[in-house]
Amino acid sequence: MSLAVIRSRALAGLQAPEVTVEVHLANGLPSFTLVGLADTEVKEARERVRAALLNSGLTFPHNKRITVNLAPADLPKESGRFDLPIALGILVASGQLPPERVADHEFAGELSLAGDLRPVRGALAMSLALHRQGAAHAMVLPWASAEEAALVEPARVYGARHLLDVVQALLGENSSSSSINGDGAPGPHGERRQGWQRVRPPAAGGAAPPCPDLRDVKGQSLAKRALEVAAAGGHSVLMVGPPGSGKSMLAQRFAGLLPPLSTDAALESAALLSLAGGFEPARWRQRVFRSPHHSASSVALVGGGSPPRPGEISLAHHGVLFLDELPEWSRAALEALREPLESGRITISRAARQSEFPAQFQFIAAMNPCPCGWYGSTQRSCRCSPDVVARYQGRLSGPLLDRLDLHVEVGALSPAELRATPDGEPSAAVAQRVSAALERQQRRQGVANAQLDSAGVDRHCALGASTADFLCAAAERLGWSARSYHRVLKLARTVADLAGADTIERAQLAEAIQLRRGLVAG
CATH class of the missing domain: 3.30.230.10 (Ribosomal Protein S5; domain 2)
Incomplete structure (x- = not known):
């Protein structure tokens, strides 16, 4: 024919x-x-x-x-x-x-x-x-x-x-x-x-190397606790500290705290990597850890081109996106993260066509408190003036910081402290607590705490009278927005889930407030 x-x-x-x-x-x-x-x-x-x-x-x-x-x-x-x-x-x-x-x-x-x-x-x-x-x-x-x-x-x-x-x-x-x-x-x-x-599907996951262990990080108990809370509730984290304090090491070990992917989630993640030509069958069902360089453009971060292709936020779908040296990123690239952090999706609109990609990632960011990196450190003196420190921290807009759940200070350790500090808790032990907390959230509300809407916050994050007064006083003193207020409630709910509690107590709320104290004052 x-x-x-x-x-x-x-x-x-x-x-x-x-x-x-x-x-x-x-x-x-x-x-x-x-x-x-x-x-x-x-x-x-x-x-x-x-x-x-x-x-x-x-x-x-x-x-x-x-x-x-x-x-x-x-x-x-x-x-x-x-x-x-x-x-x-x-x-x-x-x-x-x-x-x-x-x-x-x-x-x-x-x-x-x-x-x-x-x-x-x-x-x-x-x-x-x-x-x-x-x-x-x-x-x-x-x-x-x-x-x-x-x-x-x-x-x-x-x-x-x-x-x-x-x-x-x-x-x-x-x-x-x-x-x-x-x-x-x-x-x-x-x-x-x-x-x-x-061609048959593989019987089990590939032989890719395991994630680095949290045991390798000496000290930093507050930062480790922050990562545990973030993993247990799907929250985003900003770590602030001097050079060499362990911020990158902590971020690289975060994926090992997350539970295994379900089949549907693994397929979505792998399909996005396949669109970019970066999928490896040996890493099937493993969480993605994306760490682009701070010179990346906003298009590389959120996606774009003709035809539109997924960016780093979509390639990190159901995984971890780590942005180091956060103030060094271009303002356009950082501001483009606002909507995906809220909605979990990115819509790329061009004159000829429109494409939508999922972007439900866990965001981990790290930064120095000032250009020289030693502001607030007890080991070395900072050579930056207060105006320089304020201008450096001001590269991060208020709306972007408002969307980051945990703001954690990661202090530097002296050589004596590094030598005397024993090995910490392994990732496997932390991952068990994280998995139990996530299962508790799925049974109660069907989603992670970070994805609760306003009605879900009212229903599942209710406070007693004295506890609510305590939160209101803290919010007024720290100048929080309504978004920050609700995010602290979600954090407190996650801390309570880690403790196996049905209600949010004052101590759990106080820990959530402590985990969102903001940047080191300039």
């Missing part, structure tokens, strides 16, 4: 809408036309597909007018993921492949000039979209991409390494004995083709 229809998928944010690749061969002046709002990478598929077919020993219809349509026409298409479906469409339209064998499959993959299949971004997002739509199609992908897509159960995913692997499997009922060049005959590269193979 002269018309072939092959199924594939594009990427639009975290969605993977279905794309129909229509290939038509007609008599006339030989040409190769590709339509359907294709980006430059997609249009270059004409040369890759032609060379891949010829170098694989297949026939390319040089004497035909080839028209390839990528439908729907108003959906932008990008990257080389359509190379494989275009090549198969040409083979079907020219009669080299039976059309009924491609009807129940979806194909994606970039082709080299020799016909090798190269991985594509977003394979996990494609498989997840196929599963959520309830379609019964099987997916055929390059091998590395198939390993990602197979994580979505019960999806049927097949991996191949060469165009001939796919062609061979489509030609015969028994892919282990059929060959495009004959029964078991070697291909053009000398190897015997075995067709594609079914």
